[in-house]
Structure formats: C-alpha cells, structure tokens
Amino acid sequence: MSMDQSGAFPWNREAQGPSNPVAARGASRTAQMDDLRCVAEVRRGESEAFGQIVRRYQDRLFNAILRLMGDWQEARDLTQQTFLKAYVSLDGFRGDSSFYTWLYRIAVNVTLDARKKRSKSGEVVREERPSGGDDDPDTSGPASSPADDPAERALQREREEAVARAIQSLDDLHRSILVLRDVEGMDYEEISSVLDIPRGTVKSRLHRARLELRDKLKDLIS
Amino acid sequence: MNCTEARDNLSALLDGELDRETAAAVEAHLAGCEACRADRDSLRALVGTLHALPKHAAPEEIEREVVSMLERDQLLAKPEAPAPRRPWGRILAASAAAAAILAAVGIYFFGGHKPAGNTELARSEAHGSGGDRYFDRMKDNQPIDDTDGDGTPAKPAGPEEYSFRGRKGGATAATAPAAPPSSGSGLSGDALAKVTSSLDAATQTPSPVPAPTPMPAKPRDLSRDGVTDDDKEVSGGLGYHWDLSARPEVFQLEIASGDAIATRARITTIASSLNIRALRPGTIELADLDRKLAEDKKVKGLPERLEDAEGKQKSRRTAEDERLREVGSKVARTARTGDEYEATWRKLLDLLPDVEDEPSPERVLVLAVPEDQLPELVAKLHADQAAAEKDKGKSELGMLAPTNEVKPATRPPAPAATSPQPEGKSDTKLAKKAPDPIDELLDALDEAAKEDAEREKMAREPYGLEAARSGHKSGSQATKTKEDVAQDAIGSRKLPPAPAEAEKKRLDHETTLAQPTPTRDSSKQQASARRLVYLQIYLTQSLPAQAKPAKPAEATPATK
Numbered sequence: 001m002s003m004d005q006s007g008a009f010p011w012n013r014e015a016q017g018p019s020n021p022v023a024a025r026g027a028s029r030t031a032q033m034d035d036l037r038c039v040a041e042v043r044r045g046e047s048e049a050f051g052q053i054v055r056r057y058q059d060r061l062f063n064a065i066l067r068l069m070g071d072w073q074e075a076r077d078l079t080q081q082t083f084l085k086a087y088v089s090l091d092g093f094r095g096d097s098s099f100y101t102w103l104y105r106i107a108v109n110v111t112l113d114a115r116k117k118r119s120k121s122g123e124v125v126r127e128e129r130p131s132g133g134d135d136d137p138d139t140s141g142p143a144s145s146p147a148d149d150p151a152e153r154a155l156q157r158e159r160e161e162a163v164a165r166a167i168q169s170l171d172d173l174h175r176s177i178l179v180l181r182d183v184e185g186m187d188y189e190e191i192s193s194v195l196d197i198p199r200g201t202v203k204s205r206l207h208r209a210r211l212e213l214r215d216k217l218k219d220l221i222s
Numbered sequence: 223m224n225c226t227e228a229r230d231n232l233s234a235l236l237d238g239e240l241d242r243e244t245a246a247a248v249e250a251h252l253a254g255c256e257a258c259r260a261d262r263d264s265l266r267a268l269v270g271t272l273h274a275l276p277k278h279a280a281p282e283e284i285e286r287e288v289v290s291m292l293e294r295d296q297l298l299a300k301p302e303a304p305a306p307r308r309p310w311g312r313i314l315a316a317s318a319a320a321a322a323i324l325a326a327v328g329i330y331f332f333g334g335h336k337p338a339g340n341t342e343l344a345r346s347e348a349h350g351s352g353g354d355r356y357f358d359r360m361k362d363n364q365p366i367d368d369t370d371g372d373g374t375p376a377k378p379a380g381p382e383e384y385s386f387r388g389r390k391g392g393a394t395a396a397t398a399p400a401a402p403p404s405s406g407s408g409l410s411g412d413a414l415a416k417v418t419s420s421l422d423a424a425t426q427t428p429s430p431v432p433a434p435t436p437m438p439a440k441p442r443d444l445s446r447d448g449v450t451d452d453d454k455e456v457s458g459g460l461g462y463h464w465d466l467s468a469r470p471e472v473f474q475l476e477i478a479s480g481d482a483i484a485t486r487a488r489i490t491t492i493a494s495s496l497n498i499r500a501l502r503p504g505t506i507e508l509a510d511l512d513r514k515l516a517e518d519k520k521v522k523g524l525p526e527r528l529e530d531a532e533g534k535q536k537s538r539r540t541a542e543d544e545r546l547r548e549v550g551s552k553v554a555r556t557a558r559t560g561d562e563y564e565a566t567w568r569k570l571l572d573l574l575p576d577v578e579d580e581p582s583p584e585r586v587l588v589l590a591v592p593e594d595q596l597p598e599l600v601a602k603l604h605a606d607q608a609a610a611e612k613d614k615g616k617s618e619l620g621m622l623a624p625t626n627e628v629k630p631a632t633r634p635p636a637p638a639a640t641s642p643q644p645e646g647k648s649d650t651k652l653a654k655k656a657p658d659p660i661d662e663l664l665d666a667l668d669e670a671a672k673e674d675a676e677r678e679k680m681a682r683e684p685y686g687l688e689a690a691r692s693g694h695k696s697g698s699q700a701t702k703t704k705e706d707v708a709q710d711a712i713g714s715r716k717l718p719p720a721p722a723e724a725e726k727k728r729l730d731h732e733t734t735l736a737q738p739t740p741t742r743d744s745s746k747q748q749a750s751a752r753r754l755v756y757l758q759i760y761l762t763q764s765l766p767a768q769a770k771p772a773k774p775a776e777a778t779p780a781t782k
Contacts, residue, residue, distance in 0.1 A: 045592065047292045054285050062280035076281045083288045160275060181237065182272035188239045207233035214268045221267045 031056075035099035042090055050090075054083050057100075060184065061107050067179045068111045070168040078114055082107040101193045104180070108194060112172050159220060166216040173197075174209035181206055223251045225258055232262050236269055473596065474758045477607065482585050482761040488610070489587055489759060492602050498591050585761040593755050600757075 034056075041049035061082060066075035085106050093102055167175055176195060180186045188206075192199045214221065228251040234240045235248050252259050479485035591599055 050292055051285070051289050054288050058280040058284050059277070062284065063277050066278060067275070076284060079280060079284050080288055083284070084291060087288075087292060159271075163271060163275060178272075182269060183275065188234075188237070203234050203239065204230070206237075207230060210233050210265055210268055213272075214264055217268065217271070221264060221271060 032098055032100070036095065039090060039093060039099060042087070047087075050083075050087055053086075053099075053103075057103060058083075061103070064104070064179055064184045065107055065111050067164070067167055067183045068108070068175060069115065070164060074114060074118075078107070078111050082110050085110060097193050098190075101186075101190050104184070104186075104190075104194045105196070108176055108180075112176070115172065162220055163217060166213050169216065170209055170212060174205055174212065177202055177206045178209040178213065223247045225251070225255060228252065228255065228258050229261055232258070232265055236262070236266055473591075473755060474760070475600065475603070476760045476762055477603070479761045485610075485761050486587060488606055489589075489603060492606055493589050493591075493599065496595055496599055496602070498589050498595060498599060587759040587761070589757045589759065591755055591757050596755055596757065603759075 035053065038049040038053050042053075058079060062075055062079045065078050065082070066072065069075050069078060082103070086103055089106070093099065097105075167178065170178065173195070177191055180191045180194060181188075186194070188199050188202045191202045191206075195202070197205075228248050231240060231244060231248045235245055240248065252262060477485060477489075589599070
C-alpha cells in the first residue's frame with residue numbers, strides 16, 4: 001500500500017498543499033516520465049510494466065470510483081475494468097494528454113456508464129462496504145485525528161456516510177467534477193482534460209456542485 | 223466587484239485557481255462584505271469536510287486479477303496496430319525461418335510418438351478452424367492433418383459469436399465505448415465488455431477451475447503446414463474475443479534430458495539472457511488455452527460431446543497413470559540387470575505408447591518469445607546442448623550429430639533495416655510504422671536526463687568552472703535545451719518534435735523502404751512491432767534405447 005509512515009496517502013499530502021511547489025512539480029514530472037516509460041514498455045510487449053501502472057494508481061482510482069459510484073463492490077469491479085480497458089486501448093494513447101488524465105478519463109466513462117446501467121435496471125445502491133466494520137484496517141483517516149473513542153468513531157462514520165450520500169445525489173457532471181477536485185485533488189486544467197469540457201465550465205459547475213452539497217450538508221457543516 | 227460576481231468566484235478562490243488580478247478583486251470585496259465572507263467560510267468548511275473523507279486502500283484482488291488477466295492476454299498475443307487481416311505471409315515467413323533453422327541444426331519433426339533423444343520443433347496449428355480441429359484431435363489423441371476425418375478438406379469455421387455468461391444482474395458489465403477497431407488492440411470492438419465481464423464472472427466464481435491436466439499440444443509437421451482460409455474471429459465464452467489470425471503461434475521443441483532440472487536452469491538462463499521470459503514455469507498454459515476453446519464450445523451449445531470427450535480423456539489418463547505406476551514399480555522391483563530393465567522398459571512403452579505425450583509439469587517450459595528472436599533462441603539452445611554434450615561426453619543429452627553445428631546461415635534473419643527480406647510483408651509493415659510519439663518523448667526525456675547528469679557533473683567538478691558557467695549560461699539564455707523542450711512537452715502535454723518534421727521523418731521512412739537505413743528509429747520501430755510466439759519445450763526422458771541407464775533404480779522414479 002502506498003502509504004507513508006504517517007499513514008497518509010501521498011496524494012493527500014499534495015492536496016493539502018505541497019510545501020515546495022518546485023519539488024512537487026519535479027515529483028509530478030518524474031511520475032509522468034515513469035508512466036510514459038511503462039506505457040512504452042507495455043507497447044513493446046512487456047506487459048509486466050502494466051503491473052507498475054496498476055500499483056501506482058489503484059488506490060487513487062479506487063477511491064475516486066468509490067466516491068463516484070458509492071458502492072464498494074462495484075468500485076472494485078470498475079477499477080479492474082478501468083485498468084483492463086486502459087490496457088487494451090493503450091495503443092490509442094498518443095501522449096497528447098498525460099497518462100494520468102487519460103486513465104481517469106477511462107475511469108469516469110466506465111463509471112458513468114455503469115451508473116446509467118444501474119439506474120436503468122433500478123438497482124439500489126448498497127452502502128459502501130459490505131463487511132465494513134468499525135475496525136476497517138484499510139481505512140486511513142488523517143493521521144492527526146485518531147478516533148479511538150468508539151462513539152467518536154461511529155459519529156465519524158455516520159458523517160462520512162452522510163457526505164457520501166450527498167455526493168451520490170448530485171448529477172453526473174457535478175459529481176464527477178466535485179470528486180475529481182475534492183477527492184482526487186486535480187486542478188481545473190486536469191479536470192477539463194479528463195471530462196473534455198472547457199475550464200470555465202469546470203469552474204462554474206464545481207461552484208454549483210459545492211453550493212448544492214453545502215445545502216444538503218448544512219447541519220453537518222455547521 | 224459586486225456580491226454576485228464575488229460569490230461566483232469563491233470556489234475558484236479557495237482552490238487557488240483565480241488569476242492574481244481577479245483574486246485581489248474578490249479579496250477586496252470580501253474584506254468589506256460580511257455576507258460574502260460567511261459564504262466563503264461555509265464553502266471552506268465543506269471543502270475541508272470533503273478533503274477529510276477517509277481514503278481507502280484498493281482491495282488486493284484488483285491488482286492480482288488484472289495481472290492475471292494480462293498474463294492470459296499475453297498468451298493470446300496482443301497484436302500490433304493495426305492487426306493484419308491475413309498475416310499468412312508473416313506466419314509462413316516465420317515457419318520458413320524456423321524450418322531453415324531446424325534443417326540446419328539437424329532437428330527433425332515428429333508426428334506421434336518417437337523415441338526421445340531428439341530435439342524436435344514443430345509449429346502447432348492454432349488458427350481458426352484448424353485450431354479447433356487441432357483441439358479435437360488432441361482430445362481424441364488422433365494425428366493432426368488438414369483434412370477432416372473422411373479425408374475431405376477441412377471446412378473453415380465461420381465467424382462465431384458466442385454469447386457471454388455475464389455476472390448476475392449484469393449491473394456492472396462494461397459498456398464504455400471501446401477503442402475503434404483500428405486501434406489495433408487484440409480485443410477489438412465490444413470485446414472490452416467481454417473482457418471485463420469475464421472478469422466479473424471470474425470474480426463471481428466461488429472456486430477456481432482446477433488446474434488442467436498437463437496435456438501438451440500435439441505437434442504438427444511444419445512441412446505439412448497447410449494454411450487454410452480460416453482466419454476468422456471467434457469470441458471466447460470466457461470473455462476473450464479472439465482474432466484467430468492474431469493468436470500466438472506455438473512452436474514446440476523437444477529436448478531429451480536426463481537431468482531436467484539442470485537443463486531447465488540452462489534454458490532459463492539462455493532465455494533470460496535474451497530477455498525472454500518463461501510463462502509460469504512448470505505449467506502448461508497452452509493446455510489452458512485449449513481448455514478455454516473447449517469451454518467456448520460448451521457455451522456454443524455442444525456440451526455433451528465435449529464433456530464426454532473430456533471425461534473420456536480424463537478416465538483414459540487415469541487408467542494410464544495407474545498402469546504406468548503399476549508397471550513402473552514392477553520394473554523397479556524385478557529388474558536386476560540393465561538388459562532386463564531395458565526389456566521391461568520397452569514392454570512398458572509398448573503398453574503405454576502415449577507416455578511421452580504426458581510429461582510431468584516440471585518437464586515443460588513455455589517461453590514467450592518475440593518472433594524475431596525465435597531462431598536465435600533455438601540456435602543458442604542447440605549450441606548449449608552441444609556444449610553440454612562436449613562436457614559430458616556421450617551424455618544423456620547426446621542427441622546431436624556432429625554435423626549439427628550452427629551454421630551462419632541459420633542465424634536469425636538480420637533486421638529489416640539492414641537487409642531487406644524477400645518475404646518482405648512483415649518487414650514492410652515494420653518499416654512503415656510511424657515513429658511512436660511516446661518513444662520520441664521518452665528519447666527527449668532521456669536526452670534531457672543525460673544532459674542534466676552531465677551538467678551536474680560539471681558543476682561538481684572543482685576545475686570545471688568554465689564548463690559549469692557555460693552550462694549555466696546556456697540554461698539562462700533563450701535557446702532551449704532538449705530538457706526544456708521535453709519539460710515543455712510534459713507541461714503543455716504536447717509532443718516535442720514539430721509535426722512537420724515528424725511527418726517528414728515518417729515519409730522518409732516510407733520512401734526508403736527498399737533500402738532502409740539502420741537508424742535508431744527503425745530499430746525502435748522494430749522493437750515496438752515485435753510479436754510474441756510461444757515456444758513449448760518438453761524435456762523428455764532419455765530412453766534406454768539411446769543411452770542405457772547405468773542405474774535403473776534412478777530412472778524408474780521418473781516414470782511416476
């Protein structure tokens with residue numbers, strides 16, 4: 001698992017604001033180079049390199065898809081589908097966007113399609129994790145908020161579920177933008193690239209999504 | 223700025239996505255407007271709540287299952303873009319090359335049980351209806367030929383579209399638009415849905431399918447390699463959409479070896495020296511492939527016949543195993559002398575003519591070999607065996623005649639770039655392929671890294687002040703280094719070379735097809751257009767006929 005010693009995921013730290021923007025840019029560039037190397041290797045027939053891509057992105061993709069879909073099992077399946085689709089479509093990746101945004105474009109498309117299907121078939125969204133007990137070892141809250149108290153933990157969980165439900169109630173575009181920004185930590189330019197919409201639209205829709213969510217979570221936030 | 227304008231910009235302000243001027247205007251408004259400040263604060267609290275959502279680690283099975291799917295896909299050989307409809311030119315060329323190598327190294331083909339002690343290479347038919355028939359024949363343990371049982375030419379199978387057994391409810395079956403067929407993926411069209419759905423099916427399956435009984439593919443005589451008009455596409459019931467024209471070719475090599483472990487280690491070393499990897503050593507993945515074919519047929523609606531065939535095959539195998547074990551132990555108990563042992567052994571072989579067809583898993587290696595490296599690999603294996611023979615004298619590997627020297631003519635064909643091949647279809651395709659932009663970008667990045675390292679080195683050099691200065695100078699000047707170009711390319715997500723230049727390069731490539739120059743580009747293109755074939759290597763037992771076992775008691779356990 002790609003957690004550091006403090007228990008936080010790397011992208012969390014970046015989202016909280018990198019202390020050194022130059023270093024962050026350098027790290028991001030290195031990651032992009034690594035991605036491109038892996039892509040080139042896979043295209044030469046060394047499919048093991050794709051395993052590195054999977055390891056690099058599976059946590060982030062899974063979390064984004066989980067928030068988009070709201071269902072643990074489906075998020076798992078859709079993450080797998082995203083990787084497989086990326087693999088079979090790799091020849092179509094020409095490098096005119098970063099691999100990261102290309103991968104997320106696939107993920108969002110796959111997820112929204114699955115949601116459409118689900119809404120057509122009238123399936124009910126399950127709660128997040130089927131066996132998700134309080135002692136979920138995979139859950140990593142911020143390192144500075146140890147929820148040792150069972151009551152506090154239950155409250156936190158309830159809060160999380162309320163937020164997740166509110167996110168699910170947004171429409172597809174608003175939810176996608178919100179998740180890419182506030183869960184995944186993408187900037188507007190990246191969101192625009194992933195969703196293939198103008199940057200101005202990202203800005204206005206994100207604001208609208210937040211206002212809607214704020215209304216829904218009024219009690220929780222206050 | 224009024225309140226409406228300011229509020230519209232609040233989210234962007236919190237995200238740091240406003241330009242300096244607008245941000246200053248909004249801040250100025252906020253300083254004097256309490257309502258808008260409250261609005262901002264509530265949005266900030268919301269964003270904080272969203273950021274505080276716990277991050278979950280992805281379930282472990284994601285990686286495991288994706289990697290496993292990819293391994294399977296490797297067996298099905300993801301072809302290069304665009305997949306040729308009729309790659310027979312390539313196949314024939316490859317077969318011819320392999321045949322030439324084999325002829326030169328004195329390897330002969332087998333078509334049924336033959337005494338071991340020979341290195342045998344054959345290409346198994348795995349294309350279209352041939353592949354299906356091949357499977358059927360293999361099941362029935364019949365010899366493979368290009369005719370149906372009654373001697374009439376085989377009918378090519380039509381394009382078959384098998385329905386997929388999706389997961390219950392089919393809620394998450396992938397429906398995302400797949401890449402256009404021209405994208406060259408091995409799994410074309412709506413195949414993705416099938417792939418991913420098969421994944422669903424796989425994850426829904428409570429217990430994995432038991433490992434297939436090692437069942438080596440029946441080798442096929444290259445000289446009789448009738449190419450049929452059967453490059454049809456078949457959808458796999460397990461989710462794969464097989465373009466049979468793109469399925470991997472399977473070559474088989476039989477090596478007699480008394481010491482399978484040592485031979486195996488040597489082969490693995492040779493393979494890894496050529497960057498060739500073994501697919502799950504010790505298992506027969508191709509049997510698995512054939513098994514899938516069988517399951518496809520079940521889906522197609524031929525369950526009884528196939529299940530019967532499989533059941534029959536199993537029971538036959540079990541019976542054989544038992545007999546083998548029984549007679550083997552008898553041999554061990556009764557054989558006192560070498561001659562006695564040999565006689566009993568021969569009787570055993572008469573009883574069980576198919577023993578050689580069922581090697582134990584540790585005696586089978588499957589290598590995924592880039593097509594162009596196959597001759598080289600075979601030549602190396604041969605040379606290695608010759609060396610082993612020299613070392614051990616007339617050893618258990620002694621199947622090689624003195625005339626089996628690897629001749630220069632048998633070396634792998636030179637790259638298209640340096641010597642145009644007569645059977646130029648594949649080479650033309652390789653040369654025609656446009657430079658991969660990813661490779662170009664990576665080249666630029668590599669160059670940048672090199673320059674960077676050099677600059678760093680110069681900077682560290684105590685007396686290299688001048689050089690360091692000049693490096694600094696060039697960096698500060700307007701002239702862009704390659705690094706800058708590469709960084710810009712990443713930053714703006716555009717490819718570095720000017721399109722006109724790239725196009726020119728591509729055109730140059732096309733116009734100089736006949737005499738391509740051995741440039742770095744062309745070698746890269748070759749690398750990216752490589753195609754995998756599979757080499758099954760059987761490490762057969764040395765039979766007493768070739769080398770009398772000095773210690774019969776040691777040879778017997780291998781019959782188990």
